[in-house]
Structures are given as structure tokens and as C-alpha cells.
Amino acid sequence: xxxxxxxxxxxxxxxxxxxxxxxxxxxxxxxxxxxxxxxxxxxxxxxxxxxxxxxxxxxxxxxxxxxxxxxxxxxxxxxxxxxxxxxxxxxxxxxxxxxxxxxxxxxxxxxxxxxxxxxxxxxxxxxxxxxxxxxxxxxxxxxxxxxxxxxxxxxxxxxxxxxxxxxxxxxxxxxxxxxxxxxxxxxxxxxxxxxxxxxxxxxxxxxxxxxxxxxxxxxxxxxxxxxxxxxxxxxxxxxxxxxxxxxxxxxxxxxxxxxxxxxxxxxxxxxxxxxxxxxxxxxxxxxxxxxxxxxxxxxxxxxxxxxxxxxxxxxxxxxxxxxxxxxxxxxxxxxxxxxxxxxxxxxxxxxxxxxxxxxxxxxxxxxxxxxxxxxxxxxxxxxxxxxxxxxxxxxxxxxxxxxxxxxxxxxxxxxxxxxxxxxxxxxxxxxxxxxxxxxxxxxxxxxxxxxxxxxxxxxxxxxxxxxxxxxxxxxxxxxxxxxxxxxxxxxxxxxxxxxxxxxxxxxxxxxxxxxxxxxxxxxxxxxxxxxxxxxx
Amino acid sequence: xxxxxxxxxxxxxxxxxxxxxxxxxxxxxxxxxxxxxxxxxxxxxxxxxxxxxxxxxxxxxxxxxxxxxxxxxxxxxxxxxxxxxxxxxxxxxxxxxxxxxxxxxxxxxxxxxxxxxxxxxxxxxxxxxxxxxxxxxxxxxxxxxxxxxxxxxxxxxxxxxxxxxxxxxxxxxxxxxxxxxxxxxxxxxxxxxxxxxxxxxxxxxxxxxxxxxxxxxxxxxxxxxxxxxxxxxxxxxxxxxxxxxxxxxxxxxxxxxxxxxxxxxxxxxxxxxxxxxxxxxxxxxxxx
Numbered sequence: 001x002x003x004x005x006x007x008x009x010x011x012x013x014x015x016x017x018x019x020x021x022x023x024x025x026x027x028x029x030x031x032x033x034x035x036x037x038x039x040x041x042x043x044x045x046x047x048x049x050x051x052x053x054x055x056x057x058x059x060x061x062x063x064x065x066x067x068x069x070x071x072x073x074x075x076x077x078x079x080x081x082x083x084x085x086x087x088x089x090x091x092x093x094x095x096x097x098x099x100x101x102x103x104x105x106x107x108x109x110x111x112x113x114x115x116x117x118x119x120x121x122x123x124x125x126x127x128x129x130x131x132x133x134x135x136x137x138x139x140x141x142x143x144x145x146x147x148x149x150x151x152x153x154x155x156x157x158x159x160x161x162x163x164x165x166x167x168x169x170x171x172x173x174x175x176x177x178x179x180x181x182x183x184x185x186x187x188x189x190x191x192x193x194x195x196x197x198x199x200x201x202x203x204x205x206x207x208x209x210x211x212x213x214x215x216x217x218x219x220x221x222x223x224x225x226x227x228x229x230x231x232x233x234x235x236x237x238x239x240x241x242x243x244x245x246x247x248x249x250x251x252x253x254x255x256x257x258x259x260x261x262x263x264x265x266x267x268x269x270x271x272x273x274x275x276x277x278x279x280x281x282x283x284x285x286x287x288x289x290x291x292x293x294x295x296x297x298x299x300x301x302x303x304x305x306x307x308x309x310x311x312x313x314x315x316x317x318x319x320x321x322x323x324x325x326x327x328x329x330x331x332x333x334x335x336x337x338x339x340x341x342x343x344x345x346x347x348x349x350x351x352x353x354x355x356x357x358x359x360x361x362x363x364x365x366x367x368x369x370x371x372x373x374x375x376x377x378x379x380x381x382x383x384x385x386x387x388x389x390x391x392x393x394x395x396x397x398x399x400x401x402x403x404x405x406x407x408x409x410x411x412x413x414x415x416x417x418x419x420x421x422x423x424x425x426x427x428x429x430x431x432x433x434x435x436x437x438x439x440x441x442x443x444x445x446x447x448x449x450x451x452x453x454x455x456x457x458x459x460x461x462x463x464x465x466x467x468x469x470x471x472x473x474x475x476x477x478x479x480x481x482x483x484x485x486x487x488x489x490x491x492x493x494x495x496x497x498x499x500x501x502x503x504x505x506x507x508x509x510x511x512x513x514x515x516x517x518x519x520x521x522x523x524x525x526x527x528x529x530x531x532x533x534x535x536x
Numbered sequence: 537x538x539x540x541x542x543x544x545x546x547x548x549x550x551x552x553x554x555x556x557x558x559x560x561x562x563x564x565x566x567x568x569x570x571x572x573x574x575x576x577x578x579x580x581x582x583x584x585x586x587x588x589x590x591x592x593x594x595x596x597x598x599x600x601x602x603x604x605x606x607x608x609x610x611x612x613x614x615x616x617x618x619x620x621x622x623x624x625x626x627x628x629x630x631x632x633x634x635x636x637x638x639x640x641x642x643x644x645x646x647x648x649x650x651x652x653x654x655x656x657x658x659x660x661x662x663x664x665x666x667x668x669x670x671x672x673x674x675x676x677x678x679x680x681x682x683x684x685x686x687x688x689x690x691x692x693x694x695x696x697x698x699x700x701x702x703x704x705x706x707x708x709x710x711x712x713x714x715x716x717x718x719x720x721x722x723x724x725x726x727x728x729x730x731x732x733x734x735x736x737x738x739x740x741x742x743x744x745x746x747x748x749x750x751x752x753x754x755x756x757x758x759x760x761x762x763x764x765x766x767x768x769x770x771x772x773x774x775x776x777x778x779x780x781x782x783x784x785x786x787x788x789x790x791x792x793x794x795x796x797x798x799x800x801x802x803x804x805x806x807x808x809x810x811x812x813x814x815x816x817x818x819x820x821x822x823x824x
Contacts, residue, residue: 346601448552454768
């Protein structure tokens, strides 16, 4: 295999030969170009979805309806969630996978470059369809991102548009996942064994299997919605012998693994960044791999904890409560290993490390509220309140989003050959970290005090904490513009980056010249390089 | 448009930080469970965050810390921090399982109330008494909640948590709710009673509550499953009174109210004529 790979690599010569202008992007087959497109796309969706969140927080700043009709409010909550999950976080992970996996496993490119092009270019059309559905007769999708029937079937023309958009996003994710699996399984340089791959590669491998397992389930569920609405089936209608709760079971069989699709690559990133800035290899590498795999397995048997209130038999509630609590064990192992990595290290606090540390503190906080939510009797109080909103935003914003930003700061010097402005990066960090806590921490109080989620207006006893939360939202939202400024400034006029901007960094990607060449490893890395890179 | 004076009105919520203990035996058990899990998490948090903070302070390079690059693995530590959480989880699971069993124990109910969710109101049928009524958002709240109504929500008593017809139940009585819905899924919740459950079209769900004899009063809640445009505007108000007062109220109600319409679907606006006619299900199936 290595011989074949070498030939393939030699067929390209060292001159880039990249097409210029629009062709470079539309016909892109290069993993770095495609990775860049994924990341830029994710960033745009992050701002579109974020603006919708600001509409929500603006309306919730005070009791009474000041700005939007409740129907528009419901569209905002629905489309905000779909954009952030499918448009921002998932494409950002695929973008990082594209950039990093070939460099980290010693490959010249992704295994399936044309598939790679296709899986990216599906996305802009999918999201044009989804965002376009906001403007059709009958209003945009407003049944919540969970798409529960019968409510979702009351949608107008937006329903089939949103469903086709979800089909396309799903197809894109599956193709991306196939590419990641084939690359990791077949394109590792000789000598890069499974158990000395960087943890980001490992967590993405597991994520890719999760994607292939559950995206078709989502596609099936939404297709049944489509046939119920247009072709007279009654999968989810009791009048025809169906069951609306069956949709929830199918949806969450997809939805819970999806949660780990959004967070597992973050575990990988943090496992790269914390060792670098602790100047010490990752503690318990193998247990980290096993913990990630255990979390992925458990994610398939806990889905109904999202629906404790639908009226399940006692045995069912018991099973889903206990299996959900089990997830705390491998997650705890990961947190303890990260702590042990820092212990007796030599720590410095550059921007990527700051974001990784915020992940560690705040994801753990989201883990605690997750454990509370797992307790079924208590969940009867928490369910569908702002406590849940606080919980999943703690694991998704400081969990996934902060880690994506940490990754961009961390690898940007290698990608572009230029350093970002450390002072501005730290400003961005502190504004984000303070903003996110002011935004989401009070939502725990609101939920416990009894404020339901997905309501456009509320009773006056919820006023104070809603106002605080909205102020936090605006601090957090606008400080993300600083992120774009820092990245653009670095790319255009940043100081020249050394080949090893971080003295503690290990991994094959740091053995490439800076900026990384257009075709990553045209020759497989030597055993000496692999040995040096593999010092986790 | 924004009224910046509003948040300084008293009772706008700074003090609301925790779950209510509620007024039923179950709600207190749930509260105790919640606090137990909270304190367990708090203790773990102090230890884990403590370790993190010590590491951040003690092992800074600026303090001259030298990395110990040999400290990369310890089977003992891995076993310890797998086993310890497992034991803690078992300790939490036992009381949680007990409360769950208590919640599901529907034996010995003394009265039954059928609750039907509609877009966007609730219908209550007193099956033992043979009368029923609808309960919708109070007119005053409804006026104030319109877009740019110009009415200060603070001036409306129980803004968004007030209805035209309250549910009345006796205290000290195990009340069984049979929950269903006519159009889409709704969910019935009063925080002070501790429980919420979905009302699903075509199916009947069951839950119960028993308000403490010494806790008569008016208790308020809301629909908690997204059910369309006015999801935020279908509150639930229950007045718990002594058995004697309840009997007097029920007698008065029976006299005042005509029997329920034969087909409640006629009274309910159906939002989408194309939607499958869930309303026509005559005999809902019991769930779970």
C-alpha cells in the first residue's frame, strides 16, 4: 500500500498546480481548500444562527411582546437550532477534520477528494433551502428543531423544504464521515498505528461511525413525516393507527448520538491543546480512547431520557435513567485525565489554552447539570424548562464552539504561516467566557423557578434573570465579531509564524513546513518523525 | 419601546434561584432528591475544580514549574477514578429509583379529572361529577400580551398565569389526571405539584397529585410542550380547597353548567384542515 501511495504522491509534483480564481473553490479537491470552505461556511452559519438567537434574547429582555409575533419567535428558536447544529458545529468539525487528519496521519490528502468536494457543495444548497423556507407562505419551520408531530405537520410549504434540507445535510454528513473513515483506515503512513494516532483522529473516527449509524435514522424519520403529510400514511397519527411518540423514539435514537457527534471531536481537540501548553504528554492516552468509545456506545441506549414525560412504563424509565447515569463514568475519566495532564506540568496560557481551559471548567458544569437531568423523578420538574436550555448550551457553546475556536487559534499559524494577535485573542477569550456565563448561568435559575422553554413571553417573576441573560447574549454575540477580525488580521498581515509556534506541540502536523504545503505528505514521514510526533 | 424602569419593581425574580419544595408529598420527595444530587455534584465540583485551580496556580511556567514528562499513565489512578464515580452513582440511583416507583404508584386514587389540551386552552372534565369546562388565558393577560400592547405586564395581576376558569380540587385527596390532547402534543405542569406529563392526541396518559391538607391555595403552571404559536399563553391554574368547599363548588358548578357538548371537536378550532383527523379518535388507547 505504501508503494502505491508513494506513486500517487509523486504523480503530483511539488509545485502546487492549484487552479486559480473561482475554479479553485468550485472544483476543489484539495483537503485544505475544502477544509477552509467548510470553516468559512460554518462561520457564516454561526453568525446567521447567532443573529436569530439575538432576536430571541431581544424579545425575552423584558416581559410583554415588544418586537416579534410569537409565530416568528417559534421560527427563530427552530431555525437557530437547526443552523447551529447542522450548519455551524457539524461543518466546522468536518472542516477541521479535512485540514488536520491528512496532516496528522501522514497522508497527502483525504482518501476521496471528489466525494469531499461533493459533500461540501451540498451544504450551501441545503441551507439556502432551509433559510429560504422562512419566507414561504405559511411561515417558516416553527415546530422546534425536534420536529415533533403532529405540530410539525401543521407547517405550510416550509415543511417539505426543511425536510429536504435535512436530507441534504444528512447526505453531506454521511459522505464526509465515509471520507474520514477511509482516510484514517487506509491512508495512515506506514508506522502510524491505530494506538499512536492523535486523539483528535481517534475521536473523529468514532464520530464518523456515529454519523453513519444515525443520520439515516433521522432521514427515515423525516421521510415518514413527509409521507404522513403528503401521501396519506399515518406513521405518527393515532387516528390511522400510528403513534406520535414513535417519532420521538426514532428522533432521539438519532438525537442522542448526535449530541456526541457534536462533542466528541471537541474531546480530541482539547486532548491535543492541554498537553501542548502543559508541556507534558496526555495522561492516560489509552483510557481516553476507551472512554470515547464507551461514550459512543452508551449514546445508543439512552435516547428516551429526552422524553421521560411521554408516559413510559416504569421499567423503561428505570432503564433509561440508569443507562444515562452510566455516561458520567467515562466522561469523568476524561475530565480526570485532563486534570492529570496539567498536574506537574509547566503551564502557559496562550489563547488556545485559555479556550481549552474554559471548555474544561464549563463542560464539566454542563456535565453536572446533565447528571441532575438524568435522575428521572427530578427530570419531571426540569423537563422542558430553561434548566434544560442552560444545560445543553453549557455543553454546546463552551463545549463545542469554544473548542472549535481554540482549534482555529492553535493551528492557524501552521495553516497560514502567520500568527494571530495574542492580545486581541485574549480579549476575545475573556469577553466570550464572561458573556457565555452571564448568558447561560441565570437560565439554571429560571428553569428551576419554573420558566418553560420555547415561550416568547413570560410571567413577571422571571424578569430579572431574563434581562441578565439577554445582556450576556449581546456581550457574547458581538464579541464574536472580534474573532473574525483577529483571524482576518492574522491571515492578511499577521507576523510570520515559526515552524513550531508552540514549543510543547507534538504531532506529525508540526513536522511539516510552515505554512503547511498544499499537498500535505507527498512522501510518507520517516519513522523518526513519526516517533517524535507520537509522543502523546 | 423598552421600559427600563420595569425590572426594578419588587418581586421580579432576583430571589428565585431554586426549585420549589411544592405542596405535595411527591414534590417534596423530588425536591429532596434534587437537593441530594445537587450537593453531591457540588462536593465533586469543589474537588475537581479545586484540583484544576491548584494545577493552574502551582504548575505555571512563570512560577518556574518544570514538566514531569514521565507522568503519563497510572492504572491505579484510572481504576480509582472509574470506581469512585460508579459507587457515587449507585448511591444516587437507589433513592432516585425509590421516588420513581412512588411516582408511578397510582393505586387508591379518590377522584379523576380528565384533562384535554387544545391549541391553545385546556378542557377539564370532572368524570366523577359529570361536568366539564374550558380554561383559557384571562382576558386582562390576553390584552396585555398582544404585540406592542402598551400595557405594562407588571400592572397585570398574575400576568400570563391567570385563567378564566380555575380548576378546583380538594386537598388531601389523591387526584388522578387522565391527560390527552385534541390536536398536537401539550404538557401539563404545575411546579408546586412536582410532576409534568405530556398530553398526546389519541392516547391517554396518567399522573396524580395529592395536595397537602394544610396547603390550600391557588397554584399556577403552564403548558410545557411546544404546541404552536400561542404555546406560551395557555396557563394552568388549580385552586386547592378543603373537601367541604370543593363539594359546595362542585354542586354550584353542576347547577350552572350544561352537560359537555357531544363532540368537543366542534368547539375547538382545528388549525389545519389537511392534518389527519386525530380529533375523530373515539376511544383513545391507554398508554404505559
